[in-house]
Structure formats: C-alpha cells, structure tokens
Amino acid sequence: MGERQHSGASERTVIMWFRSDLRTADHLALGAAAQAAQQQGGKLLCLYVQNPADDRGPLQAAALSNALFELNQNLSGRLLVVAGDGPQMITRLAEKSRASEVYVSEDYTPAGGGELSDAAQSLTKVGAALLRCGDNYAVSPGSILTGAGTHYRVFTPFKKRWLAHPWQRPVRSRPEIALLAEPHRIALALGLKPSEILHPEAAPAQSPATVRVGEESARESWEQFLADRLLDYAEARDLLAEEGTSRLSGQLAHGTIHPRTLLADLADADEAPTGRDVYATELAWREFYADFLAAQPQSGWQDVNPIFPHYPWDEDPELFAAWREGRTGFPVVDAAMRQLAQTGWMHNRARMIVASFLTKDLHQPWQLGAEYFLSQLVDADFASNQHGWQWTAGTGTDASPYFRIFNPYTQSRKFDPSARYIHRWLPELRSLFPQDLFGDEGVPGSAGRQLKRIHYGLAEGGFQPSELPEGVYYPEPIVDHSEARAESLRRYRAR
Numbered sequence: 001m002g003e004r005q006h007s008g009a010s011e012r013t014v015i016m017w018f019r020s021d022l023r024t025a026d027h028l029a030l031g032a033a034a035q036a037a038q039q040q041g042g043k044l045l046c047l048y049v050q051n052p053a054d055d056r057g058p059l060q061a062a063a064l065s066n067a068l069f070e071l072n073q074n075l076s077g078r079l080l081v082v083a084g085d086g087p088q089m090i091t092r093l094a095e096k097s098r099a100s101e102v103y104v105s106e107d108y109t110p111a112g113g114g115e116l117s118d119a120a121q122s123l124t125k126v127g128a129a130l131l132r133c134g135d136n137y138a139v140s141p142g143s144i145l146t147g148a149g150t151h152y153r154v155f156t157p158f159k160k161r162w163l164a165h166p167w168q169r170p171v172r173s174r175p176e177i178a179l180l181a182e183p184h185r186i187a188l189a190l191g192l193k194p195s196e197i198l199h200p201e202a203a204p205a206q207s208p209a210t211v212r213v214g215e216e217s218a219r220e221s222w223e224q225f226l227a228d229r230l231l232d233y234a235e236a237r238d239l240l241a242e243e244g245t246s247r248l249s250g251q252l253a254h255g256t257i258h259p260r261t262l263l264a265d266l267a268d269a270d271e272a273p274t275g276r277d278v279y280a281t282e283l284a285w286r287e288f289y290a291d292f293l294a295a296q297p298q299s300g301w302q303d304v305n306p307i308f309p310h311y312p313w314d315e316d317p318e319l320f321a322a323w324r325e326g327r328t329g330f331p332v333v334d335a336a337m338r339q340l341a342q343t344g345w346m347h348n349r350a351r352m353i354v355a356s357f358l359t360k361d362l363h364q365p366w367q368l369g370a371e372y373f374l375s376q377l378v379d380a381d382f383a384s385n386q387h388g389w390q391w392t393a394g395t396g397t398d399a400s401p402y403f404r405i406f407n408p409y410t411q412s413r414k415f416d417p418s419a420r421y422i423h424r425w426l427p428e429l430r431s432l433f434p435q436d437l438f439g440d441e442g443v444p445g446s447a448g449r450q451l452k453r454i455h456y457g458l459a460e461g462g463f464q465p466s467e468l469p470e471g472v473y474y475p476e477p478i479v480d481h482s483e484a485r486a487e488s489l490r491r492y493r494a495r
C-alpha cells in the first residue's frame with residue numbers, strides 16, 4: 001500500500017466520482033456515497049475529472065460545460081472539477097484525502113470499463129475501493145439472457161423481455177449541502193495546483209442552435225415533451241422538419257436524466273398510449289445496443305454480420321470529405337450534415353439517410369462515418385452510434401437488409417414534403433420549391449434538370465441560384481443514385 005501523505009483534510013472523506021452521470025436525482029451511486037459519508041460521520045467529495053487529452057469538438061465541449069454547470073448548481077456549488085487523467089487523479093485524491101471508498105456508476109463501454117478497471121487497480125494500492133453502483137440504464141446490460149444463457153442478438157425478443165423486466169422506481173439521491181465537502185478548501189488542502197482546478201460555476205455561453213445539456217434542462221425538455229409532443233410522437237417522430245421527438249439523447253448520453261425517471265413518467269401517461277409505447281421502444285433500442293456491446297465489445301468497430309468482412313468498400317477521401325462537409329449535391333444529405341455541424345445533433349431519420357448514402361451510394365466503410373459522428377454529436381453514445389451505423393450499413397444486429405438502399409429523393413418526399421428541413425439548413429436552395437428538389441420515384445424532377453441547365457449556363461462545378469452571392473454554388477450530385485445503387489447491389493451479390 002502506498003504511504004499516505006498528510007492532507008490537512010482531517011474529516012473522513014467519501015468520494016463520488018461523476019463521469020457520464022451528471023445529475024443529482026435518481027442516482028444510485030450518489031445516494032450510496034452520501035449514505036456512506038453519513039455513516040462514517042464524514043464528508044462527501046463530489047468530483048469530476050476532465051481529461052485534457054479527450055478530443056471534443058466545440059459543441060460537445062459546450063454541452064459538457066453546461067452539464068457540469070447545472071450539476072454544480074444542484075450540488076450547491078460543491079462540485080470539484082479537476083483536469084487530469086481519471087484513474088490517476090482519483091487515486092491521488094483518494095490517497096491524499098484518506099478516502100477508503102470511491103463511488104462510481106458502472107460503465108459498459110470498452111473504453112469506459114477499461115478506465116474503471118484501471119482506477120480500481122490503482123485505488124487498491126492506496127487502500128481504497130472503487131464501488132460501482134447503478135448505471136445509466138433501466139435494465140442493466142447483461143441482465144436479460146436467452147433460455148440458453150446467452151445475450152440476445154435480435155431486438156424484438158429482447159424488447160419483449162425488456163418490457164417485462166422489473167426496473168427500480170426512481171430513487172431520492174440529492175445529498176444535503178451540509179454533507180458536501182467544500183471544493184476549494186479541499187482542493188487547497190489536497191495540494192492541487194491552480195492549473196488543475198477547473199471552474200464549473202461559470203455559465204458557458206450557449207448558442208441558440210445548440211441543444212442545451214444539463215439536469216435542469218433535461219427535466220424541462222422532458223416535461224415539455226410529455227405535455228406537448230408525446231401524443232403525436234408515433235407519427236411526428238419521422239418528420240424531419242418537425243420538433244416531434246424528445247431531443248433527450250444528449251441528456252441520456254451525459255446521464256443528466258435517468259431512463260427510469262422517463263419510464264416512471266410514461267407509466268402514468270394514459271392519455272397517450274401509442275406515443276408511450278413507441279417511446280419506450282426507442283429507449284429499448286438504446287438498451288439493446290448497450291447490452292449487445294457489453295456482451296460483444298469488438299462489435300464497436302467490427303462487423304457483427306460475419307459474412308460481411310469481405311465486402312469491397314472503397315476509401316475515397318474526396319467523396320468522404322464531400323459527405324462530411326455537406327456538399328454532395330443531394331439536398332437532404334447536405335442539409336442533415338449541416339444540421340450536425342451547426343448543432344451537434346441530427347434527426348434520427350436523417351442519420352439513417354446520410355449513413356445509407358455514405359455506405360451504399362458512396363461505398364465508404366461505415367466506420368469512417370461512425371468515427372465522424374462520434375467526433376461531432378453532442379449525444380455521442382458509443383453503443384447506439386456504432387450499432388446505428390452497422391444497422392444502416394447492413395452489417396449489424398437486425399441489420400437493414402443489403403437491398404434496402406435509401407433513395408434520398410423518396411425520403412425527402414415522404415419525410416420532408418414541404419422541404420422545410422432542406423430550406424432551413426440549405427438557405428441557398430430556399431428559392432426552389434419541393435417539387436423542384438425531389439422528383440417522382442426518386443428521379444430528380446424538373447428542378448434536377450433545371451439545376452443542370454442553370455449550371456451549364458453559369459459555371460463549372462455547380463449551379464448558382466439567383467439569391468446566392470456571386471461565386472457560391474450548390475454542387476451537382478456527386479454520384480448518380482441509380483447507378484450507385486446498382487453498383488452496391490452488384491458488390492453485395494458478388495461477395
């Protein structure tokens with residue numbers, strides 16, 4: 001055991017290590033940590049360790065800052081946020097504060113689980129224990145098994161069991177302020193350098209386009225959704241331009257609200273039985289993917305469908321860049337990629353459309369798209385993202401069959417009939433009517449031809465709608481959808 005240094009922190013300390021569970025309500029680990037501190041007659045040190053090496057885009061960083069800001073407020077300003085490597089910092093602080101117990105929520109992702117194992121090992125060396133308590137799921141991954149004792153590989157039977165599986169009622173877990181260690185006093189006592197102490201008390205600037213993440217905003221969004229949108233959720237959830245979904249994915253990914261809380265409220269929503277059932281099914285997808293990933297960690301980057309590794313993907317940096325930057329010449333694809341870049345969120349239907357386009361029209365490997373999504377999404381969730389990509393690419397669990405290739409024009413017509421979504425994210429196309437943007441049966445209609453005519457009349461590489469400044473062009477389609485589709489099918493069959 002490493003020798004303990006005198007910290008100046010004379011009281012017994014129990015540590016609550018927050019990670020992707022940035023809330024005070026319905027939090028099993030926090031409740032257990034508070035109880036332990038009380039029983040030991042000590043203080044509870046609430047801690048978040050931010051690793052400067054973590055690669056976060058600006059929108060992701062803003063979401064995290066806001067979530068920490070709201071968590072700190074709900075802990076009456078008693079959250080200590082420090083910069084460093086999680087396991088090392090936790091061990092150092094446990095040793096200096098003479099804490100023998102560190103509470104944390106379980107993490108089932110390969111990287112997160114690895115971090116917890118590292119922390120558990122190094123804490124043991126300083127005489128402290130890592131106590132994993134609760135997680136961010138209504139039914140913990142690994143709890144639902146087939147008759148043969150294996151995990152489910154297909155969603156529908158999993159969902160049936162998941163719906164019937166008991167889940168705990170939400171718990172009261174917000175600790176009394178008197179129990180909480182004062183962070184700045186303890187930071188000094190523990191010998192932290194000023195550069196290691198971060199300040200969650202400063203409210204981060206919010207962009208109006210960004211989805212706000214935090215415990216208060218989660219509760220507000222959820223209540224608003226229950227009151228205004230649950231009733232029509234089943235129909236509205238697929239419409240690209242509607243605010244038809246709950247927008248809670250960023251909250252669930254940061255653990256600012258627990259799915260137990262959502263399910264408990266849904267159970268009382270008798271006036272919207274269809275919306276309630278469909279919403280619970282969506283939560284079940286999230287839990288199914290987490291369960292699958294926990295059982296098969298390699299499925300994060302490897303095809304689940306074993307006949308697939310031989311599929312001949314292309315790797316074309318230019319095509320990939322056009323997709324990433326929203327300049328494919330397919331309006332719905334480009335609109336969606338701009339929504340992602342500008343807000344850190346993308347509609348589920350749009351995620352399927354752009355993922356299908358990247359893999360089945362541009363023939364690029366799904367891993368490239370998945371990696372880009374993880375770097376941009378405010379709701380980046382390793383299990384849902386990797387399996388959402390695999391599903392669309394046709395390599396995953398319950399995979400969309402290889403011959404299902406989304407037609408961007410048909411998808412627009414069905415799910416963005418007035419082109420409001422396209423117009424919102426591609427202002428350069430606002431002068432074009434829906435029928436100009438997507439023709440019948442997936443063939444570009446009059447506008448498709450019209451765009452070409454304008455293009456040929458004006459400049460190389462694109463057409464110029466009249467409202468655009470000189471020199472700004474919307475590109476021509478980078479591929480012919482029918483040809484790209486036929487090529488995909490040819491490759492699948494030749495596999």
Ligand SMILES: Cc1cc2nc3c(=O)[nH]c(=O)nc-3n(C[C@H](O)[C@H](O)[C@H](O)COP(=O)(O)OP(=O)(O)OC[C@H]3O[C@@H](n4cnc5c(N)ncnc54)[C@H](O)[C@@H]3O)c2cc1C
Nearest residue numbers: 245246247248249282286348351379380381384385388389
């Ligand atoms: C290619 C691709 C990548 C994706 N990447 C992510 C990701 O990184 N993080 C993420 O949370 N979701 C991901 N999804 C799933 C889904 O798109 C988002 O959860 C959803 O768009 C979030 O918006 P919402 O909260 O308004 O959803 P709502 O319709 O309000 O759904 C409620 C909740 O159910 C869960 N959910 C809904 N649909 C799905 C689904 N298909 N799979 C898993 N969970 C679901 C989410 O937690 C969501 O917040 C991905 C889907 C695809 C096709």
